[in-house]
Every structure is written in structure tokens, then in C-alpha cells.
Amino acid sequence: MFKGHAVRGAIFGFLFFLFIALDLLFFGVIPLDSALLTILPLVGIVVGLAWAAVAPLGAKGTTGASADVPPPAYQPPPA
Amino acid sequence: MVRRAVLGFAVVCAAIAFVPAAAGAAPTVINGPCEGSGAFQKGGFTVNATETGTVEVPRTDDVSWTGSITGVTGDNAYSGSIEVELPPPFGSMSIDSWSGTTDATSNSGVKHYDIPGAVPANVEFTVKGSHSQGTASCSGHVTAKIKGSSVNAFSVGSVALTLLTGLGLLFAGRAKGGI
Numbered sequence: 001m002f003k004g005h006a007v008r009g010a011i012f013g014f015l016f017f018l019f020i021a022l023d024l025l026f027f028g029v030i031p032l033d034s035a036l037l038t039i040l041p042l043v044g045i046v047v048g049l050a051w052a053a054v055a056p057l058g059a060k061g062t063t064g065a066s067a068d069v070p071p072p073a074y075q076p077p078p079a
Numbered sequence: 080m081v082r083r084a085v086l087g088f089a090v091v092c093a094a095i096a097f098v099p100a101a102a103g104a105a106p107t108v109i110n111g112p113c114e115g116s117g118a119f120q121k122g123g124f125t126v127n128a129t130e131t132g133t134v135e136v137p138r139t140d141d142v143s144w145t146g147s148i149t150g151v152t153g154d155n156a157y158s159g160s161i162e163v164e165l166p167p168p169f170g171s172m173s174i175d176s177w178s179g180t181t182d183a184t185s186n187s188g189v190k191h192y193d194i195p196g197a198v199p200a201n202v203e204f205t206v207k208g209s210h211s212q213g214t215a216s217c218s219g220h221v222t223a224k225i226k227g228s229s230v231n232a233f234s235v236g237s238v239a240l241t242l243l244t245g246l247g248l249l250f251a252g253r254a255k256g257g258i
Contacts, residue, residue, distance in 0.1 A: 005251045012247035019241035031203035031222065035167035048248055055254040074247035 004055030013048020111217030134223040147185035155213030164205040200227025
């Protein structure tokens with residue numbers, strides 16, 4: 001189901017969106033009693049999980065050979 | 080005790096009165112038969128409970144405050160509180176509360192305050208207060224912020240941690256076993 005790292009995605013998604021909310025707070029964009037401060041970190045968990053599910057970074061190419069497939073057996077040339 | 084009672088509602092009135100000249104911000108709201116005003120000595124401005132806007136207060140100052148309540152006579156029980164509203168679901172944080180019996184209906188004084196440096200500047204917060212005395216009851220709220228630059232240790236640290244955790248999130252999107 002997850003091509004990437006689900007736990008890392010959830011944790012870092014939570015933290016990333018939490019700090020985005022804090023940035024908005026500290027730069028005076030939203031007030032201290034804004035619901036965004038609690039909603040954004042929860043959104044971050046969902047985004048992090050979705051990001052880990054898609055895992056677009058470092059994905060194996062669809063046209064190249066898979067690293068899991070063993071190379072063809074060596075056959076010596078005919079004498 | 081009487082002084083504390085009147086001080087209580089005067090603090091509510093004064094807190095409600097911490098209003099700005101700034102436009103476009105949330106209005107100050109006061110409900111009930113209370114009046115109040117506060118003169119910030121370092122800030123060089125005076126506010127009262129009928130103005131609207133966001134209060135920009137210095138980190139430290141002396142405030143000459145006055146407060147009064149109408150519609151009550153004789154000895155009455157009183158109670159009240161001041162709270163700072165937090166984001167849901169955390170509710171609010173109590174700053175002070177009071178209760179007792181008094182026959183006073185007005186008071187004034189000078190209050191020195193010094194907000195710790197750990198409280199970031201330029202962050203809007205809502206202070207709400209209430210005071211009940213006899214049959215009279217007042218409540219109100221005001222939006223306030225500490226005067227100062229948004230660029231401080233809190234905001235810089237938060238931006239740095241945003242970048243770091245963003246990097247962590249980026250790497251969580253690497254396919255397992257991928258390059």
C-alpha cells in the first residue's frame with residue numbers, strides 16, 4: 001500500500017504542518033486562538049501518509065530492468 | 080477586600096479598554112454596565128472600553144487605570160476572571176480570578192506590568208474578562224498583541240524547523256529500495 005515510509009511521512013507531515021502553523025502565528029498572520037493551529041498538523045498527518053503512499057522520489061523506472069530481477073546467467077561463447 | 084473587588088472589575092474594564100487606534104482588526108466588545116479606561120505611560124496613549132481594534136501594548140509599561148460599575152448599591156457579592164483564549168480544543172487559560180463582598184462601585188490606580196521575553200511579540204491573542212457584582216454583570220473581550228518585530232528567536236527558529244521537517248517529509252516520499 002505504501003511505496004514510501006508511512007511512519008516517517010506521518011511524523012514529518014505532522015511536524016512540518018505544525019511549524020507552518022507556528023510560522024503563520026509568529027508572523028502575525030493568524031491569532032493565537034485560530035483553529036488552524038490544531039487543524040494544520042492533523043492535515044499534515046494525512047498529507048504525509050499520502051506522500052508516503054505515492055512516494056514519487058527514487059521510484060523505479062517503468063521501462064528499465066528491475067533491480068530485483070537477477071541478471072541473465074553467463075554463458076561462455078562457443079569455442 | 081473592597082479594594083480587591085473594585086480592582087477586580089477595574090482590571091476587567093481596563094483589560095477591555097486596551098484598545099488600539101489600529102484599523103481593520105477585531106473589535107473590542109463589552110457587555111454590561113461597566114466603564115473603564117487605561118493610560119499607557121510609556122506607550123503614550125489612552126484607551127477606553129468603547130473603542131475598537133487591536134491593542135498593541137509595550138512589553139513593559141505602567142498603566143493608569145480607572146473602572147466603574149453602575150446599577151448596584153450596598154454590599155454585594157462579586158466574582159470575576161480574566162482569561163486568554165487558546166486554539167480549539169484547548170479552551171482558555173486563566174490569568175486571574177477574584178471573589179468576595181464589597182459596596183464599592185469604582186476604583187482607580189496604577190499598575191506596572193512586565194511581559195516576559197519568552198512571550199513572542201506581534202502575535203495576536205484574545206483576552207476575555209468578566210465581572211459580576213450583585214445583579215450587575217459585565218463581560219467583554221479584546222484582541223491584543225505585544226509591540227515588536229515579527230523577526231525574533233521564535234519566528235526564526237520556527238522557520239528553521241519548518242525547513243528541517245520539510246526535508247524529512249520530502250525523504251519520507253522516497254520509494255523503499257529506490258535509488
